[in-house]
Amino acid sequence: MTLPHPHPHPHPPDRPRQARAAGPVTTYRTELRFTLGGPKVAGFWENRATADRTLTSWIGLYGSHPQTHIRLVEVSAAGERLLQQWPKP
Incomplete structure (x- = not known):
């Protein structure tokens, strides 16, 4: 049995993703450790403001x-x- 599509108009096909401009890629990593040298939790962002807010x-x-x-x-x-x-420090 085929169920009807829940929306009257099906979703449009996925659009191809636009390529990024060539150039150096910089990411920002925020790290949290509860003991020096111990396991860490890390987050990675391309946006510095997001990394600053996380810090x-x-x-x-x-x-x-x-x-x-x-x-x-x-x-x-x-x-x-x-x-x-x-x-x-």
Whole structure:
């Protein structure tokens, strides 16, 4: 038995995704560890503002834990660069 389509007009076919402009890709990684060298939770974003908001949020949520380490790292073809960390050195 075939059920009728729930919408009167079927969805249009998927559009092809537009290719990104060629050039260096930079991502931002936010890392959270509860002990130095221990397992980490990490998030990756292409948008720096999103990574900054995550860093600020994680500091607010977990920064009072005595051994918490939170970092924001820029990752590009040139390598990694530490942008911010908590606690401050």
